[in-house]
Amino acid sequence: MPVIEALELSKTYTSGFRKHRNVHAVSNLSVSIESGQIFSLLGPNGAGKTTFIKILLSIVHPSQGSASILGCAVPNVKTRERVGYLPENHKYPGYFTGEQVVRFFGELSKVPKKILDERIPDLLHMVGLTEWRSMKVKKYSKGMLQRVGLAQALINDPDILFLDEPTDGVDPVGRKEIREVLKGLKYQGKTIFLNSHLLSEVEMISDQVAILDRGKLVRVGTVEELTAQGSSFEIAVEGSLPSTFIDEASAHVLKMCVRGQTISLQSSTTADLNATLDLLRKHGVLITSMTRVRRSLEDSFIDLLKQGAQH
Amino acid sequence: MILFALVRHTIRELLFRVTLLILTGISTLIIIVILLSISSAESADGVAITLFSQPIGLPVPIDQLEQAVHFVQRSLTGGLYTGIVLFGIIATAGLIPETMEKGLIDIYLSKPLARWQLVLGRILGAVTIIFANALYFVGFIWLIFGLKLGIWNLNFLLAPVLLTLVFLCLYTISVLLGILVRNAVVPILCVLFYQVVVAGFLENREYSLYLLSENVVYRTIVDGFYYALPQTRALQLSNEQFIVHQSLMWGPVAQSIVVSCVLLGACLWIFQRKDF
Numbered sequence: 138m139p140v141i142e143a144l145e146l147s148k149t150y151t152s153g154f155r156k157h158r159n160v161h162a163v164s165n166l167s168v169s170i171e172s173g174q175i176f177s178l179l180g181p182n183g184a185g186k187t188t189f190i191k192i193l194l195s196i197v198h199p200s201q202g203s204a205s206i207l208g209c210a211v212p213n214v215k216t217r218e219r220v221g222y223l224p225e226n227h228k229y230p231g232y233f234t235g236e237q238v239v240r241f242f243g244e245l246s247k248v249p250k251k252i253l254d255e256r257i258p259d260l261l262h263m264v265g266l267t268e269w270r271s272m273k274v275k276k277y278s279k280g281m282l283q284r285v286g287l288a289q290a291l292i293n294d295p296d297i298l299f300l301d302e303p304t305d306g307v308d309p310v311g312r313k314e315i316r317e318v319l320k321g322l323k324y325q326g327k328t329i330f331l332n333s334h335l336l337s338e339v340e341m342i343s344d345q346v347a348i349l350d351r352g353k354l355v356r357v358g359t360v361e362e363l364t365a366q367g368s369s370f371e372i373a374v375e376g377s378l379p380s381t382f383i384d385e386a387s388a389h390v391l392k393m394c395v396r397g398q399t400i401s402l403q404s405s406t407t408a409d410l411n412a413t414l415d416l417l418r419k420h421g422v423l424i425t426s427m428t429r430v431r432r433s434l435e436d437s438f439i440d441l442l443k444q445g446a447q448h
Numbered sequence: 449m450i451l452f453a454l455v456r457h458t459i460r461e462l463l464f465r466v467t468l469l470i471l472t473g474i475s476t477l478i479i480i481v482i483l484l485s486i487s488s489a490e491s492a493d494g495v496a497i498t499l500f501s502q503p504i505g506l507p508v509p510i511d512q513l514e515q516a517v518h519f520v521q522r523s524l525t526g527g528l529y530t531g532i533v534l535f536g537i538i539a540t541a542g543l544i545p546e547t548m549e550k551g552l553i554d555i556y557l558s559k560p561l562a563r564w565q566l567v568l569g570r571i572l573g574a575v576t577i578i579f580a581n582a583l584y585f586v587g588f589i590w591l592i593f594g595l596k597l598g599i600w601n602l603n604f605l606l607a608p609v610l611l612t613l614v615f616l617c618l619y620t621i622s623v624l625l626g627i628l629v630r631n632a633v634v635p636i637l638c639v640l641f642y643q644v645v646v647a648g649f650l651e652n653r654e655y656s657l658y659l660l661s662e663n664v665v666y667r668t669i670v671d672g673f674y675y676a677l678p679q680t681r682a683l684q685l686s687n688e689q690f691i692v693h694q695s696l697m698w699g700p701v702a703q704s705i706v707v708s709c710v711l712l713g714a715c716l717w718i719f720q721r722k723d724f
Contacts, residue, residue, distance in 0.1 A: 150723075196557045197723040214560050222558035228551035230457075232464050244453040245559040289555070299558070 138208070140297055140328050141170040141193065146202035148188050148352075162188040164352040165202070170330065170345065172296075175323050177331040177339040179438055180349035186332045187225060189349070190299050193330075194222055207296065218247055221295035223286045225302045225332070231275030235266050235285045238274055239292050246293035253292070260288040263318060265311070279306030287315065291322075298322065301332045316342055340364075340434040348441055355441050363437045369403040369430045370410065375423040382420060389413045401430070450561045451569050458573020462539060468577065471535035475585040478524070483592050488513065497597070517599040518692045521589065525607045525691055528585055529614065529684050532578060536615055537639050540574040541622045542632035553724045564716045571616075571623060571712070578615045582608035603690050610687040610701070617678035617704050618643060620711035627718050643680060650674045651681035678707045 148163040163185040170176045178186045191197040193204055195212035204211040207219060229238045236257060243253045261270050264284040269277070274285060283306055290298060300319075304312040312335075319329055319342055333339050339346060340360050348355040348363075356363060369392070378395060386393060386402070389409040393402040404410040417424060462468055485500045495510050496503035497520060508516050547553060547570060556566055586607045594600040621642065622635040629635070649656050650673060657670045682700035690696045 191554070191724070194554075194558045196554055198721070214562055217558060217560040220558065222555065224551055224554035224558075226551045227555060228549055230461060230552075232461070241453065241457060242555060242559065245450055245556070245561055247449065247560055 138172065139169040140172045140207055141168075141176075141205070141330065143168050143189070143193070143204040144202055146189070146192055146204055147200050148185070148192060148197060149200045161352045163192065163199075166349075166352070166354055167202075168347060168354065168357065170328060172328050173323065173326045174344040175319060175329045175331060175342050176345045176347070177333060177343040178347050178349055179333070179336065179339060179434075181442065183351075184349040185352040186349055187301055188352075190222075190301060190330065190332060194220065194299065218293060219296045220299065221290035221293060221297070222299045223283075223290040223301060223303055225305065227282070227286045229274045229282075229285070231273060233274050234271050235274055235277065235281070235288075236261065236270040238285055239288045242289040243292040248293050256292060256294070257288075260291055263291075264288045265314065280308055280311050283307050283315075284311070287318070295327065297328045297330065299330045302334065303331070304333070304335060304338060312338065336433070336435040336438055346434070348438060350442055360434060363441075364432045364434055368432055369401055371428045371430055372400045372402065372414075372417070372424060373426045374398055374400065374417065375425055376421065378417075378422060379420045382416065382422075386413050386416055389416070450559075451565055451572070454561075454566065454569025455573040455576060458543060458570050459577050461543070462574065462577045465539045467535045467539040468581070471531055471539070472581060472584070474531060475528075475581065479585065479588045479592070482589060486592065486596055488597055513597065514599050514601075515692070517593050517597055518601055518604075521593065521601060521604045522688045522691045524589055525586070525604075525611075525688055526684070528582060528607070529611060529687075532582060532611055532615055533618060533643050534640070536574075536578045536581075537618060537622055538636055540578070540619060541626060541635045541639070543570050543574055544623050544626035545630050545632050545635075548627070548630055548724065550724070557724065563720050567623070567627075567716055567719050568712075571619065571715075574619060575612060575616055578619075579608055579612040582611045601691065603693060606690060606696075607687055610683055610690075613701065613704055613708070614678075614680045614683050616708050617680050617683075617711075620708050620715060621678070623715045624711055624718070627715055627722070642677075646677070647679070647681040650677065651679070651685070675703065676707070678711075679703050 144167050146163055146166040147161070150160045150162055152158045152160055166185075166189060178189065180186050188197055192199045193206060193211060194217070206213070206216050209216045233241065239257050239260060240253055243257070248256070258267070261267050264287050266281065266284050266288065269281060274282065277285065283303060287300075287303060290300070304315050307315060316338065319331075322329060331339065331343065343360055345357065346360055346363055347357040375398065378400075383393065383395065389404060389412040391403045391405055393400065402413060404413060414424065487498050487501070489496050489498045489501070489503060490510070491507055494507035495513050496505065496507040497513070497516055498504065504520065505516065544567070547556065547566065557563065586604060590601065590604050618639050622639045625635040625638055626632065650670070653670050653674060658667055661667070679700040682697065683704050686697040686700055
């Protein structure tokens with residue numbers, strides 16, 4: 138059963154002096170997210186990623202469409218007891234200490250005092266802020282603010298966690314720690330909705346990835362699915378290739394490059410790949426190995442956006 | 449629990465504001481001065497209230513000492529109104545715009561609290577601290593006059609309540625503007641302009657605005673504004689009269705409560721519909 142479901146969601150902002158110019162932040166967005174997944178939303182700046190999260194959390198009202206969280210239609214105040222959110226560029230009243238931030242938002246999340254007393258030290262330890270828990274947040278670095286933000290998002294032990302650029306400003310060690318935290322939460326059965334520009338990170342931890350461009354959903358799938366398309370192969374051969382091979386194979390491949398005994402090729406379908414291998418065999422060329430060269434998520438992402446721009 | 453947490457947080461936040469600290473400081477200073485210096489001196493002409501052994505006003509017959517104390521309390525209340533409006537509005541006008549700041553409002557609204565609770569929690573917090581300030585000042589002054597001069601003016605104790613009502617009226621205007629313009633400067637300027645200029649002219653419209661024209665429509669419009677807008681000046685005058693044991697005018701009290709509720713409703717309605 139999906140824990141997050143959006144059906145033809147749209148959000149249009151009006152701008153300009155007489156509010157006659159429409160900006161479509163999200164257009165007809167339908168997506169379904171299963172429980173226990175790490176779902177990442179990718180897209181360039183202004184793609185509508187944050188707006189989408191804000192609609193799900195009723196921070197922004199949709200212009201059209203509907204959404205549900207944990208089976209309840211949005212907006213629903215009660216559902217938010219089971220949701221945690223770390224927004225991008227979050228702010229806290231400067232006179233709060235790290236511990237007070239977590240406690241205050243815990244109280245707003247209706248967490249009983251006794252549970253807060255137990256949970257706050259654990260959470261601060263988990264995000265590595267035990268030592269600085271009594272320091273005013275106005276003195277915190279960006280990375281420390283991200284950590285305290287993560288702690289406040291987790292204070293109600295949420296079933297769904299929305300994270301908007303959670304590793305922004307965090308050093309590499311901290312990023313790895315946050316990734317481990319997210320993996321641990323996934324292991325506990327939590328659903329994590331991640332907005333991030335760091336594609337390498339998304340690639341490492343996501344189960345599902347959706348790409349959003351100018352408010353529209355371009356593609357949804359697993360990292361494997363998104364990176365498989367347009368993958369290339371490296372085929373190591375023995376013996377010399379006939380001079381006609383490149384011309385004959387061109388009907389089956391998108392790109393091909395021969396360097397010595399190695400052929401790098403990219404084909405659009407498995408049948409085309411097999412046809413190329415058959416051609417090698419027909420010419421008596423011995424295939425010693427074949428390796429799939431996976432594309433990075435970044436390459437796939439950029440290609441998809443380029444395709445979108447061309448259309 | 450949520451509303452309580454928000455009120456507590458707002459109070460705590462306001463305790464860090466210099467303007468409110470100044471107001472409390474001035475109140476404390478006045479209390480200390482009155483505590484240490486106020487007394488009464490009897491003479492052949494009667495009895496006079498003294499401050500640092502210097503009489504305030506002319507001696508009055510002993511049976512009129514009570515009225516003289518009421519007069520002093522009335523003057524102090526007038527000053528308190530000015531202080532509360534000035535410092536109170538300056539200190540609290542930023543609460544709502546700051547709550548609406550990107551990055552903070554997102555966290556608030558992602559929590560299981562309704563938007564009206566957020567606005568109401570902030571307003572209640574501000575009103576509570578203003579009430580506490582007024583009660584602190586009036587309470588101590590009442591005690592000092594009671595203990596040192598034996599005058600226990602119970603009517604004086606209504607001042608914090610009416611003063612808080614005046615503040616609530618003005619603060620709902622400030623909150624409404626804060627929601628619309630998302631900054632503190634416009635609400636502060638508008639509220640102070642309203643209290644100092646608009647409310648004054650409307651209250652004394654017979655001697656000011658009416659003089660501009662004898663047109664019935666014009667005067668009806670002026671009256672319309674008077675009855676539609678918070679009658680904060682009338683409320684203050686009524687309070688001052690009540691301290692000197694004249695009857696309390698319930699009209700401005702009821703009207704101020706109704707206008708505050710309407711303005712509060714408008715604040716909640718607009719806040720509910722806003723995208724952040």
